[in-house]
Structures are given as structure tokens and as C-alpha cells.
Amino acid sequence: xxIDSDAIKELAQILDDTGLTEIEVADGDKAIxxxxxxxVVAGAPISAPAAANMSSDPTTPGQASMSSDNVAHSHxxxxxxxxxxTVYMQGEPGSPPFVTKGASVKAGDTLVIIEAMxxxxxxxxxxxxxVTQILVEDGEPVEFGDVLMVIE
Numbered sequence: 001x002x003i004d005s006d007a008i009k010e011l012a013q014i015l016d017d018t019g020l021t022e023i024e025v026a027d028g029d030k031a032i033x034x035x036x037x038x039x040v041v042a043g044a045p046i047s048a049p050a051a052a053n054m055s056s057d058p059t060t061p062g063q064a065s066m067s068s069d070n071v072a073h074s075h076x077x078x079x080x081x082x083x084x085x086t087v088y089m090q091g092e093p094g095s096p097p098f099v100t101k102g103a104s105v106k107a108g109d110t111l112v113i114i115e116a117m118x119x120x121x122x123x124x125x126x127x128x129x130x131v132t133q134i135l136v137e138d139g140e141p142v143e144f145g146d147v148l149m150v151i152e
């Protein structure tokens with residue numbers, strides 16, 4: 001496998017710019033993960049998540065509708081998870097959530113926290129706008145690339 005050092009450098013810069021401790025990108029069956037601990041894992045085979053867990057019934061509690069998630073994923077304001085972990089909507093239990101549906105946010109505002117390997121990673125807004133959809137619940141596990149919310 002050919003190592004793309006430019007891609008690794010770009011991912012490392014994203015870590016520095018966002019304050020994240022780890023980032024992973026995938027293309028087909030190849031993935032690159034960079035963490036601030038200095039570990040780089042490249043070329044790990046990945047498998048597609050089973051679609052059986054997704055409900056096509058938007059009324060099923062705790063399950064995203066496949067059609068709305070597909071629409072949200074292609075939305076230019078989609079905020080996606082940069083890592084695998086557990087999403088937290090507030091800084092600590094009992095605190096108000098960082099954002100709610102209909103809330104106005106500014107670029108740089110914390111939207112959620114994703115816990116990955118015991119590290120709390122704030123996920124910040126890349127642009128200003130209004131939160132029109134929140135597609136995750138507090139304490140829910142998320143995968144790399146999952147749509148967390150939409151900002152318009």
C-alpha cells in the first residue's frame with residue numbers, strides 16, 4: 001500500500017486546528033487514522049455497517065429514518081462525526097445541552113462532545129447558522145461519518 005504523506009499531514013493539521021485528538025478518514029476499503037499520540041494506522045480494512053439496524057419508520061424511537069438520514073448526509077450543512085465514540089449533548093450531566101433544534105450557532109461554538117478512548121473531544125461548528133435537525137441522542141454511540149446535526 002502506498003502511504004499518502006500529504007493526506008497524513010493534512011489530517012494532523014486538522015487535529016491541531018480543531019483541538020481533536022484523533023481523526024480517521026476512509027475511502028473504500030482503506031482507512032487512515034491519525035492521533036495526537038503519534039500513532040498512524042493506514043490501510044486497515046473496514047466493513048460497511050449493517051443497514052438492518054436502521055428503521056424506515058421515522059416514528060420508531062431512538063432510530064433514525066434512512067430517508068431523512070440520507071437527505072441529511074447530503075445536506076451542505078451536515079455536521080458529521082470525525083470519529084467513533086459516544087456523543088454527549090452537554091458538558092456534564094444535568095447541564096443544559098450545547099445546542100437545541102432552532103438554536104443559532106456561531107462558527108467555533110461547541111455543538112457536542114464525543115468521547116473516544118476516555119478523551120472528551122469537542123465538536124465545533126464550522127459555520128454560523130441555525131440548527132435545523134439533531135439526529136443523535138445523548139449517550140448514543142456514533143461511527144465515523146455519522147450525521148450528528150444539520151446547520152442551515
